[in-house]
Amino acid sequence: MTDVLVVGAGPTGLTLACLLRRQGIAVRVVDRLAEPAKLAKATIIWSRSLEILDELGIAGMAVDAGIALEHGRFLDGTKELASTRTDCVPGTRWQPLILPQEQLERLLRERLATLGVEVEWGAQVTALEADGDGVGATLLPADGRVECDRAGYIVGCDGLRSVVRSSAGIGWREHAPYDEVFQLGDVEAETSLDPNTVHFLLGRRGISVAIPMPGGLLRVVGYTDGVTPEGNPDRDALQQLLDDVGHSGTTITRVRWSGTFQVVRRLADTFRVGRVLLAGDAAHAHSPAGGQGLNTGIQDAYNLAWKLGLVVRGHVADKLLDSYTSERRPVAARILKLTELQDRHVFGARSPLARTMRNTALRVVERIGALERKVIPDLAQVTVSYPNSPLSISGGGRRSSYIPGSRVPKITFDAADGSGTITLRDPEPDGSIRLVAVAARGSETGLAEIEAFANEFPGALRLRQPATPLPDGGRAGLLIAVRPDGHIAYRGPCAVTPAFRAWVHATVSPPARLGALHESLPAHT
């Protein structure tokens, strides 16, 4: 039986499939299209996504194929309102990149193939049926023969009109769509626009965004109030978009590809029902402002993959998967809110008063350095944390840089057992959660107790002891749990305390067949 059936071979499904395959999980990936889509929808790959692509061994290839995104500029007609560096994301070597979605998908497919999985094209999921042991999917392969596949879990990465979502009975929280119909095209052009820069051209009747693309192309996307395009925009229509926002420095010479789209805003009520999960656009959809959609789908996949891995390998009970909704849905809700604010107040300001307020706000935000300090790191998704997750528990002790829910600091240490150097942010090779214990000065008892306790959870917990104290450890010693996605789950003193037991119970309680061994664990509150 397939362990996990991934429905949809977009960036979310492909990333998830690669991450699961690397853990040895039997994955099948199906897509209803007859062949890979040629649409270059998303263009910007932010830092946190590149870190994940690096873990998959393809970030370098993405960088070679793309263009470094170094600046963003906001212009009102010819007047510059604000500009920012974009290659200033702290704590990472990966700075934002411009790469068409179809090229990223190709890299992911090639990586997946090296892991032994080919996408099954022309295979459309039409219905699901779940029971206690698994979930069945009705597939309509290209040859017209109806097939039913059973899998332990099904993940709907099937985009905006997700059949997996509707078949599982998961509702949408739907916001009214925008009236504006966006036109976009990848064009050849003679332009005075800066290289490696995204230009936001804000006009009185609409907006245009100009993005440099690999191969010397320019992506032009925008709308003009009151214009309802008929069919795909041609050269004149795209040139008109630029004229309408008062930009005269670009002459479009040829259109390579063009299309239209309307922004929808939706959020699934939950990202999990039993053995069915949702990720990417299937779970959340919003404006492309800020280039968040594809990147958020990749982060969903990253959050889900280690949890599914532990569950499918039989190391922990599948209630761990509930934390996927608790952690990722608030992130998606926040992105919906932020893109909405951006659309309404930055791109949508029309009246003279609204424009004056917007222009002033942009200048102030630039002057106080908030674009580089706050906005860009947020867009790069390196600031995402899960402080309110049921998996994030503080076991007390002094405040330190090890904050449950946040990403673990970039720290490297030598293991006390001589097994080598460990980078805290890198996952354990076997996909387990890493415990790092440093004894209180003069006391080794806590360590022995933690080791005995961790040994009760083989495959789920792995204890590592540094040869020297970690920075910011404190005199009471330190025990931290670092998830395979690099977030701190637990921090407390170096001892098996009730808080630590509660965290273990919330996170790695074993599947039912082993449950009796652990009945003494206190319930998580």
Ligand SMILES: Cc1cc2nc3c(=O)[nH]c(=O)nc-3n(C[C@H](O)[C@H](O)[C@H](O)COP(=O)(O)OP(=O)(O)OC[C@H]3O[C@@H](n4cnc5c(N)ncnc54)[C@H](O)[C@@H]3O)c2cc1C
């Ligand atoms: C113009 C535009 C610009 C954008 N720019 C950016 C950007 O710069 N940065 C960014 O992060 N995001 C951007 N986005 C958003 C981004 O393109 C999406 O968020 C992203 O494609 C979502 O990926 P996904 O894998 O979740 O879904 P999709 O890419 O939609 O993939 C879903 C896949 O599922 C398949 N499928 C659907 N139904 C079934 C079924 N029943 N059975 C089998 N297969 C099925 C589809 O064929 C498809 O291949 C942009 C979007 C648009 C429209």
